[in-house]
Amino acid sequence: MSTVIEVKSLSKTFGTKRALDNVEFKIEKGSTVALVGPNGAGKTTLFSIVCGYLKPSSGTIDILGHRPGDASLFDKISALPQDAQLDPKFSVLQQLTFFAKLQGMSGKAALEDTKRVLTLVDLAHVANSKTSELSHGMRKRVCIAQALLGSPEIVLLDEATAGLDPKNAKAIRSLIASLQGDITFILSSHDLSELERLCDTVLYLEQGQLSSHQSDLHKTEQGSFVTLQMLNLDADMQDKISNLAGVRHIKQTQSDELVIEYTKQPQPFDLSLLALIHEHKWTYKQLVNGRTLENQLFVD
Numbered sequence: 001m002s003t004v005i006e007v008k009s010l011s012k013t014f015g016t017k018r019a020l021d022n023v024e025f026k027i028e029k030g031s032t033v034a035l036v037g038p039n040g041a042g043k044t045t046l047f048s049i050v051c052g053y054l055k056p057s058s059g060t061i062d063i064l065g066h067r068p069g070d071a072s073l074f075d076k077i078s079a080l081p082q083d084a085q086l087d088p089k090f091s092v093l094q095q096l097t098f099f100a101k102l103q104g105m106s107g108k109a110a111l112e113d114t115k116r117v118l119t120l121v122d123l124a125h126v127a128n129s130k131t132s133e134l135s136h137g138m139r140k141r142v143c144i145a146q147a148l149l150g151s152p153e154i155v156l157l158d159e160a161t162a163g164l165d166p167k168n169a170k171a172i173r174s175l176i177a178s179l180q181g182d183i184t185f186i187l188s189s190h191d192l193s194e195l196e197r198l199c200d201t202v203l204y205l206e207q208g209q210l211s212s213h214q215s216d217l218h219k220t221e222q223g224s225f226v227t228l229q230m231l232n233l234d235a236d237m238q239d240k241i242s243n244l245a246g247v248r249h250i251k252q253t254q255s256d257e258l259v260i261e262y263t264k265q266p267q268p269f270d271l272s273l274l275a276l277i278h279e280h281k282w283t284y285k286q287l288v289n290g291r292t293l294e295n296q297l298f299v300d
């Protein structure tokens, strides 16, 4: 795997406010990276610097061998800014072909590429509609289509599903999933749960500092943990579960939730757990193999 982005000792200050504080990370080609953190953590600042919209106060960023904003990155990296706007007076087709031509495509190539990206986001049928006639979710998908024009290698999406209903948010996640591997995605959100199934790497920013950087989340973690949500969880249940063969550690992560770490057993562990639940006539709300991203990041 090759590194497509390498950030070293990156800091950004606005007056006395230190928005990014000595941030360092590498992103491998083809990975899907979640950039998560609470409001004001520095996600948009980091995005803006990577895209070349803002200059860092100190530190270096290497993107495919170039500095952010370098002309040679023009068709290799694209971004959906958090507050992306479309012009309400023009049709979807007019706006996207305009952006495609800005990338240097001829009129014919721009039109073809616009049709291609509109099909990708399932909006070919509204190509001739003005963007003011579209729903919020559709407009967001048009902006994502714009970010996909010209087949970029790296795509940054800032809060791509913010404010969308579950159906539209799922459509966007499915689209990203279908393009994973060919494109390196960096997706920002303050909602951890939204990105956890999509991403293999997480950058967790808090007050400008990168407090956790894990790669291959699913590959290394999946299989040795079970997350169990129970109705009326009590100490007796925890005791009985901890006596199951293979249990190494149990952690109560919420009033109704246990994260159980286990070693491989001849009988699949989730089946043993379900058998125990059945035997005692307990009621479980949810049983998921693996740990949520939130539990991986914040619970030892």
Ligand SMILES: Nc1ncnc2c1ncn2[C@@H]1O[C@H](COP(=O)(O)OP(=O)(O)OP(=O)(O)O)[C@@H](O)[C@H]1O
Pocket: 014, 017, 018, 019, 037, 038, 039, 040, 041, 042, 043, 044, 045, 046, 190
């Ligand atoms: N142009 C600016 N001038 C002054 N302070 C700024 C500027 N841009 C960002 N900041 C400050 O830098 C910090 C990081 O902001 P940033 O927008 O990067 O956070 P964020 O993680 O994207 O937040 P959110 O999830 O709310 O979008 C905040 O404290 C913010 O107030």
